[in-house]
Amino acid sequence: MGSLPKDCEHLLKNMVGDEIAMNPLDLGEFRRQEQMVVDFLVNYYKNVEKYPVLSQVEPGYLSKCLPSSAPEDEEPLEAILDDVHRYIVPGLTHWQSPTFFAYFQTNTSTAAILGEMLCAGFSVAGFNWVSSPAATELESLVMDWLGKMLDLPRPFLFSGNGGGVIEGNTTEAMICTLIAARERVLRRSGHDSITKLVVYGSDQTHCSFQKAARVVGIDPRNIRALKTTQSTLFGLSPDLLRKAIRLDIDGGLIPLYLCTTVGTTSVTAVDPLEPLCKVASEFGMWVHVDAAYAGSSCICPEYRKFLNGVEFADSFSFNAHKWLLTSLDCCCLWVKDPNALVKSLSTDPEYLKNEATESKQVVDYKDWQLSLSRRFRALKLWLVLRIYGVRNLRSHIRNDCRLAKLFEELVVKDGRFEVVFPRNFALVCFRIRPSAVTGMANGQAMEDEDREAWKLNEVNKLNARLLHAINASGRVFITHTEVGGIYVLRFAVGAILVRERHVIMAWTVVQEHANSLLSMSGSNTHA
Amino acid sequence: MGSLPKDCEHLLKNMVGDEIAMNPLDLGEFRRQEQMVVDFLVNYYKNVEKYPVLSQVEPGYLSKCLPSSAPEDEEPLEAILDDVHRYIVPGLTHWQSPTFFAYFQTNTSTAAILGEMLCAGFSVAGFNWVSSPAATELESLVMDWLGKMLDLPRPFLFSGNGGGVIEGNTTEAMICTLIAARERVLRRSGHDSITKLVVYGSDQTHCSFQKAARVVGIDPRNIRALKTTQSTLFGLSPDLLRKAIRLDIDGGLIPLYLCTTVGTTSVTAVDPLEPLCKVASEFGMWVHVDAAYAGSSCICPEYRKFLNGVEFADSFSFNAHKWLLTSLDCCCLWVKDPNALVKSLSTDPEYLKNEATESKQVVDYKDWQLSLSRRFRALKLWLVLRIYGVRNLRSHIRNDCRLAKLFEELVVKDGRFEVVFPRNFALVCFRIRPSAVTGMANGQAMEDEDREAWKLNEVNKLNARLLHAINASGRVFITHTEVGGIYVLRFAVGAILVRERHVIMAWTVVQEHANSLLSMSGSNTHA
Numbered sequence A, B: 001m002g003s004l005p006k007d008c009e010h011l012l013k014n015m016v017g018d019e020i021a022m023n024p025l026d027l028g029e030f031r032r033q034e035q036m037v038v039d040f041l042v043n044y045y046k047n048v049e050k051y052p053v054l055s056q057v058e059p060g061y062l063s064k065c066l067p068s069s070a071p072e073d074e075e076p077l078e079a080i081l082d083d084v085h086r087y088i089v090p091g092l093t094h095w096q097s098p099t100f101f102a103y104f105q106t107n108t109s110t111a112a113i114l115g116e117m118l119c120a121g122f123s124v125a126g127f128n129w130v131s132s133p134a135a136t137e138l139e140s141l142v143m144d145w146l147g148k149m150l151d152l153p154r155p156f157l158f159s160g161n162g163g164g165v166i167e168g169n170t171t172e173a174m175i176c177t178l179i180a181a182r183e184r185v186l187r188r189s190g191h192d193s194i195t196k197l198v199v200y201g202s203d204q205t206h207c208s209f210q211k212a213a214r215v216v217g218i219d220p221r222n223i224r225a226l227k228t229t230q231s232t233l234f235g236l237s238p239d240l241l242r243k244a245i246r247l248d249i250d251g252g253l254i255p256l257y258l259c260t261t262v263g264t265t266s267v268t269a270v271d272p273l274e275p276l277c278k279v280a281s282e283f284g285m286w287v288h289v290d291a292a293y294a295g296s297s298c299i300c301p302e303y304r305k306f307l308n309g310v311e312f313a314d315s316f317s318f319n320a321h322k323w324l325l326t327s328l329d330c331c332c333l334w335v336k337d338p339n340a341l342v343k344s345l346s347t348d349p350e351y352l353k354n355e356a357t358e359s360k361q362v363v364d365y366k367d368w369q370l371s372l373s374r375r376f377r378a379l380k381l382w383l384v385l386r387i388y389g390v391r392n393l394r395s396h397i398r399n400d401c402r403l404a405k406l407f408e409e410l411v412v413k414d415g416r417f418e419v420v421f422p423r424n425f426a427l428v429c430f431r432i433r434p435s436a437v438t439g440m441a442n443g444q445a446m447e448d449e450d451r452e453a454w455k456l457n458e459v460n461k462l463n464a465r466l467l468h469a470i471n472a473s474g475r476v477f478i479t480h481t482e483v484g485g486i487y488v489l490r491f492a493v494g495a496i497l498v499r500e501r502h503v504i505m506a507w508t509v510v511q512e513h514a515n516s517l518l519s520m521s522g523s524n525t526h527a
Helices: A006-013 A027-050 A077-091 A110-122 A133-149 A170-189 A191-196 A207-215 A238-250 A273-282 A294-299 A301-307 A338-345 A355-359 A378-413 A448-472 A500-520 B006-013 B027-050 B077-091 B110-122 B133-149 B170-189 B191-196 B207-215 B238-250 B273-282 B294-299 B338-345 B355-359 B378-413 B448-472 B500-520
Strands: A163-167 A197-202 A223-226 A254-261 A286-290 A315-319 A331-335 A417-419 A427-432 A479-483 A486-492 B163-167 B197-202 B223-226 B254-261 B286-290 B315-319 B331-335 B417-419 B427-432 B477-483 B486-492
Touching (some): A027 A077, A027 B027, A027 B110, A077 B378, A110 A378, A110 B110, A133 A331, A133 A378, A163 A170, A170 A191, A170 A197, A170 A207, A170 A254, A170 A286, A170 A315, A170 A331, A170 B207, A191 A197, A197 A207, A197 A238, A207 A223, A207 B170, A223 A238, A238 A254, A238 A273, A254 A273, A273 A286, A294 A301, A294 A378, A331 A338, A378 A417, A427 A448, A448 A479, A448 A486, A448 A500, B027 B077, B133 B163, B133 B331, B133 B378, B163 B170, B170 B191, B170 B197, B170 B286, B170 B315, B170 B338, B191 B197, B197 B238, B207 B223, B223 B238, B238 B254, B254 B273, B273 B286, B294 B315, B294 B378, B331 B338, B378 B427, B378 B486, B378 B500, B427 B448, B427 B500, B448 B486, B448 B500
Parallel strands (some): A197 A223, A197 A254, A254 A286, A286 A315, B197 B223, B197 B254, B254 B286, B286 B315
Antiparallel strands (some): A163 A331, A315 A331, A417 A427, A479 A486, B163 B331, B315 B331, B417 B427, B477 B486
């Protein structure tokens, strides 16, 4: 018993190739190659500041550098890393460069890289509890840790009968909560009502929301992007929301879901959560709070005020992979009613049945998300929280905000520029102000209104040219937006390697290009 | 010009805290800590065989071991890795253990870990081309490489006007293609037709398909899981499909999408692609081929036959993170008509507008997937293909299949067992055969039919007890399924560290537990 039947020995003889088959986890090679990659990355970080931060390659460049088929035989890592250096690095837009001020940052960190190594090293597919209890339990634990750091109301925490989950991204968090809300309504009113469901956001809500709503089958005509204005600092007006909902109800539609935002992508506007939630609750709607970027800042007490009112929402998410040093991907979602997710997203095929699930004592995260398999992302979040600690993470946030304030003050000091919207976090929205652009529309016969529109358009075009010139320099990378008809340059501080000198350098680059643009257009030069 | 205005110097004085703020990328620490994690992983792999492969912890164990809040101050990595060793490792189900034969494997490898390090190190969010041209172009290139390795028809490759994208998982691939198909129909027939759309799979199609269809708003009553039987080896019957479609059309419904499978999760059944695609094309439906597990094997010419007919499908996906050494997550999706994805999934907010996109010369992968931000997953796939080369990857696949064949032959040699379904790849479906279970239903007064049902049930229960006993031993981990009423033990060979001795050991564990179960139940012992 327990030994190989003698008559099976011939099977083994046929298998002689086995022990000499390739070994994808040779531990000696593993050590040697990891060391090479560490050296490569150290060298990359040392030099990243010297590269053009916005890649300067032309479309299609890479297919000219690399073969069109995979190699038949193994290649040495030396040759591959050499190709990374020669062909990949020039094609990167360097998100970790200290002169990257575009979009919002995606911070990496030593802790995040360590976390990814362990995650790929264990490579567990923790779709349910039994498939790796530690993956599930660490995620639940660390989401409660983070929830407490954010001072989230207890009903969002596992310890308060809610719970948190790490999704890959905000779209997924929105899709999952939209489906939970959708199913709650459709179970009552029948599936055909899907054509009557309406969802609400503002014209500042992230584009992912429109996409998520379309994905879950909301009629595109029933996706509301309510207008915001300067008068509410581009926050969504509760009165406008109520009016829109009433109008939809009068039209026979069913209000489903409100997506609010803390820190919009364009200008980091903050929706007034409490009054919006109160309106939504009158109509039994699900309210989600999307704080993708700004959420991280709320671990600092002085920024926590922006979440006031979250206690009236149903779900809340933010991306630790933006500002909280965890690198892509780590979108943290909390819900007050996990069962709403599970009822709408669960699967129960025979091949996954197990006693732990049947005991109902455990969390099976596959039922909180779209996919079945999931990476052990909790490891990297846990490593980040422990390796840095709450105090350092707060200091990290505050430092970026201080540097943004420095940039803001530099802008303010230069009379040709203006800060277009108040700064809430570490994003500065600025432009060359219209009054700096003289000599325009003079002598042209126009009505006052036309002249204003024409002038706005000219100012916008000038600022667009400024952005283009700055980015073409390769010295800094800034992106733009347009809000209320105004073309705005967005200066987002947050790269982990950024220091004052980079902010100051960026400002001088802005000034230099503004000087030449304004002198070309015959306007004021620097006062 | 270009220097800091003198009157701004006071700003800098206020920033003295900056240079001493925490540094999340201290290069010295980076080197030291990476080394520690490499040591940790090497040690883990050396010992993984000694751990119970299926974690033996109890629900809720971890919250008793770790604090309930994040630490205020930084902690040394030594202490954290010690906690990983003490608290996380025992809570892992060890997917990389050579005695893991459950589900389907999620292979990691040295190359995958290196790839994840570089990915987290660069931490670029390559949502569109300009945000990191190399991330987009390498992905396009490597998807063409892989497509050629699979001998995919040219219309699926970029070089044939189709194209490939790395999604996170199969559900996402299904959702994206479902939406492309859905929008194609709804643009024609109006959004209200969403309630009439019908999707088709078999009762062997992965549960992700039902979920994906629900996500995109298909009425659950319109999701067909057509019955399969032993007579077609659990492949979907084209005749049955045609009948079901005709019935639905007669009922006023609109056939939308067919999900076929190459290598089902339960028993690696293969749907007959060509005749199914022909039926679907009669009705203008989208056909997706899900080869999540088995797709990897098709890089070997001898397995490529299982993809015959894929040339008539619209999309094809498989998970390189299962069997192709890339670790989670790497789901490779090809479509013949990328524009169908882009038309349904694109977003175009002002803050992402850029010249490259407007030139229409580039791929913006955000429009091929659900989320906006995306990890640079192409790096790890590229590293895997180059570090191992096609020849070694084929050898890796073949070795697993050889070991599965060994196990199959061991099963066949033992008269008490049977291989329930023919083995196509590296999964062996087996059980204790009914004839080995004697002494059952003797002396009980039953109709023949009832007796058969009762006996089947008893045999199923015995096999379930066998599985439970095997897994409780902690020595090997095997999972089960139920197909055609038969409870089946699934022995999936594929862990990267597996060698013959583990397969043989696993078989002896199976035999030992079968011996004691069968002797307890008074049945035949090993002949």
